[in-house]
Amino acid sequence: MPYMHAMIVIQFKNFKVVDYVNNYYSREAYGVCYGHKVASINGMDMWLVTEFDEIQPPKYKKGPGRPKKLKRRELDENPNKTRLRRDPTPYKCSRCQATCHNMRRCPLPPPVVPEEETEELLKV
Ligand SMILES: [Zn+2]
Numbered sequence: 001m002p003y004m005h006a007m008i009v010i011q012f013k014n015f016k017v018v019d020y021v022n023n024y025y026s027r028e029a030y031g032v033c034y035g036h037k038v039a040s041i042n043g044m045d046m047w048l049v050t051e052f053d054e055i056q057p058p059k060y061k062k063g064p065g066r067p068k069k070l071k072r073r074e075l076d077e078n079p080n081k082t083r084l085r086r087d088p089t090p091y092k093c094s095r096c097q098a099t100c101h102n103m104r105r106c107p108l109p110p111p112v113v114p115e116e117e118t119e120e121l122l123k124v
């Protein structure tokens with residue numbers, strides 16, 4: 001199929017875009033490719049029985065590296081509650097109790113400390 005800019009030029013010159021499309025994309029080519037019959041396979045009850053042992057899965061081999069510390073849980077399994085979550089924990093301002101900011105960004109004026117207490121703090 002011609003790319004978009006070529007299609008615009010073909011239409012601008014009043015030619016048919018279909019004339020510039022490869023035969024590979026035609027319905028006839030699709031029928032030739034997928035039109036043949038697919039043979040079905042016999043069921044397990046019709047398979048030949050051999051004298052050899054059944055094929056077993058390979059033995060477990062311990063891989064390199066340190067084993068994973070956390071268990072990979074199934075979707076329906078209870079999540080590990082001791083593991084920290086990725087979503088942020090809700091925070092609130094300890095001064096005005098609002099949840100949109102913390103104490104550092106609080107719009108309220110800072111609390112006024114009495115002069116006696118500040119003098120005591122400076123002495124120490
Ligand atoms: Zn606040």
